[in-house]
Amino acid sequence: MRVGIVCGLGLLAVCCLSMLGCNAGGALTKSDPALRPRPISPLDNRSYSPKFVSAPSLRTSRSAEEEQSEPPDASPARLSPPKDAIPLPAKKLAQPALGLNEVIAACIAGDPRIRAGWEEVEQATGDYITASLPPNPNLAVTGSLLPLTRPFTVDRQGGPPQLDVWIGYPLDWFVFGKQAAAKATKSSGVRVIEAEYEDLIRQRIRAAGLAYFDVLEARATLELAQDDWQRLQEIESLYKKSAEAALKGERELNLIPLERAQANRAVREAEAKVKEAQAQVRALMGQFTNQTGLEVAGSLAIPKDAHGVSIEDAFALAQQSRADLQAQRERITQAQFSVFEEKRKACPDLTARVGYTRQYQTKAVGFPDANAWGAEVEMSLPFFDRNQGNRRKADSTLLKNQQLLSAFLFELNAEMERVVEEHRTTLETARSITLEQVKQAHDTRDAYIKAMGAGVRSLFDVVEAHRNYRDLSRIFVYSRANYARAAVRLNAAVGKQLVP
Numbered sequence: 077m078r079v080g081i082v083c084g085l086g087l088l089a090v091c092c093l094s095m096l097g098c099n100a101g102g103a104l105t106k107s108d109p110a111l112r113p114r115p116i117s118p119l120d121n122r123s124y125s126p127k128f129v130s131a132p133s134l135r136t137s138r139s140a141e142e143e144q145s146e147p148p149d150a151s152p153a154r155l156s157p158p159k160d161a162i163p164l165p166a167k168k169l170a171q172p173a174l175g176l177n178e179v180i181a182a183c184i185a186g187d188p189r190i191r192a193g194w195e196e197v198e199q200a201t202g203d204y205i206t207a208s209l210p211p212n213p214n215l216a217v218t219g220s221l222l223p224l225t226r227p228f229t230v231d232r233q234g235g236p237p238q239l240d241v242w243i244g245y246p247l248d249w250f251v252f253g254k255q256a257a258a259k260a261t262k263s264s265g266v267r268v269i270e271a272e273y274e275d276l277i278r279q280r281i282r283a284a285g286l287a288y289f290d291v292l293e294a295r296a297t298l299e300l301a302q303d304d305w306q307r308l309q310e311i312e313s314l315y316k317k318s319a320e321a322a323l324k325g326e327r328e329l330n331l332i333p334l335e336r337a338q339a340n341r342a343v344r345e346a347e348a349k350v351k352e353a354q355a356q357v358r359a360l361m362g363q364f365t366n367q368t369g370l371e372v373a374g375s376l377a378i379p380k381d382a383h384g385v386s387i388e389d390a391f392a393l394a395q396q397s398r399a400d401l402q403a404q405r406e407r408i409t410q411a412q413f414s415v416f417e418e419k420r421k422a423c424p425d426l427t428a429r430v431g432y433t434r435q436y437q438t439k440a441v442g443f444p445d446a447n448a449w450g451a452e453v454e455m456s457l458p459f460f461d462r463n464q465g466n467r468r469k470a471d472s473t474l475l476k477n478q479q480l481l482s483a484f485l486f487e488l489n490a491e492m493e494r495v496v497e498e499h500r501t502t503l504e505t506a507r508s509i510t511l512e513q514v515k516q517a518h519d520t521r522d523a524y525i526k527a528m529g530a531g532v533r534s535l536f537d538v539v540e541a542h543r544n545y546r547d548l549s550r551i552f553v554y555s556r557a558n559y560a561r562a563a564v565r566l567n568a569a570v571g572k573q574l575v576p
Contacts, residue, residue, distance in 0.1 A: 173373035183284040186362030193276040200269040204262040214244040228440035236440035244429035252423035261417045264410035271403035282568035284360050290353040291372045293557035298346035305339040376556040379576040384500045391492045397571030404481050411474035418470040422463040425456040495566045502559040517545040
């Protein structure tokens with residue numbers, strides 16, 4: 077009976093210690109200052125100027141040599157998530173016009189993809205915390221030499237029954253440095269995910285900038301189409317009243333219905349493009365499309381300080397600022413730590429145990445009950461399995477990441493050539509079509525309209541002058557929108573603002 081009671085108490089102690097161990101682990105992850113990461117807001121060190129269209133670096137840039145030589149921090153630096161902005165259906169409320177500054181800030185704060193990317197940082201940080209925790213001790217409670225077919229007595233001795241309580245604790249994580257190696261690998265993994273999160277912000281800022289200028293272009297195109305349709309109505313009304321119409325009848329009026337049909341189609345297409353561009357901006361801002369129309373404020377005018385850049389300068393700056401390049405460098409560092417970790421895992425398992433034994437001898441053999449203790453050290457013998465497969469895999473992963481870094485640099489250089497050339501071409505094209513040329517075409521059309529009313533110019537001449545003005549105005553808007561988008565792509569490719 078006493079043996080059963082003691083065994084029950086031992087099992088109860090096991091449950092209590094398990095509960096205490098769980099609570100202790102939770103307290104460690106929440107209150108230990110060494111495990112509490114340093115919050116860095118993604119909006120820190122960020123100046124949202126009207127021409128800012130790229131994600132800046134959220135950490136101080138470091139050279140490749142520093143990345144290889146510096147050991148990982150005990151607790152990795154982390155970024156704080158963006159403001160809570162769960163997209164829910166809202167009432168249609170009037171919204172103020174948003175500039176590029178406000179659009180980018182709203183996209184960073186409300187974009188669900190950015191919030192999803194932040195959760196990957198949280199998951200990587202959770203892996204680091206798990207690797208930082210020391211292992212739990214083991215408790216074993218056993219009863220042995222218990223009577224099976226008959227009770228033990230002094231006359232019919234047996235046993236004696238005994239109760240064993242063993243407490244063991246692994247030592248290999250400390251003695252062979254297994255935990256330190258795992259922490260270094262997970263810490264580097266957190267920095268990889270942080271760099272990927274920064275690159276996600278860079279890409280979403282690029283998308284927000286492109287969508288913003290798409291809205292401006294679509295709105296300007298719509299205004300041109302509406303003005304085209306109204307001007308055609310005025311031309312038709314004036315022609316009907318002119319002396320030329322009285323002489324030639326309705327023959328030349330067949331030109332106007334065709335032009336107006338094309339103008340009506342252009343208006344409908346422009347309205348659809350405005351709604352499409354606004355919907356894209358709302359999606360990036362984490363808003364539903366059934367809300368009120370999005371109004372943006374801004375201009376497609378070329379900045380006075382717009383200038384070209386060289387491929388060498390853009391490539392050198394991109395190597396310092398691009399977060400995805402930083403992530404690839406961190407993957408190499410992580411792979412180096414992983415090689416060291418797999419070598420540490422090849423070391424044997426080592427566990428130390430200490431135990432208490434209680435022998436119940438009074439009834440079994442006639443001697444007083446006795447207390448005893450014992451100690452043991454258990455270690456695996458790595459004769460065959462020395463983690464050869466995982467060590468080879470880690471070496472291969474390191475070489476793979478080094479080759480991927482070289483490939484990334486080649487691709488980055490090609491990207492710089494493309495975006496720099498695109499920026500130069502669009503800037504020259506936009507500057508070749510000036511506002512004075514558009515005004516001259518506008519004045520020429522108005523002069524032809526007045527001359528038609530006086531009977532000097534024909535309707536064909538007026539329609540041709542109107543077409544010239546309309547086409548030149550569209551090219552004027554399109555060229556400036558192309559330059560704005562090229563500037564967005566160049567700044568995003570570099571990783572920070574390089575051109576206005």
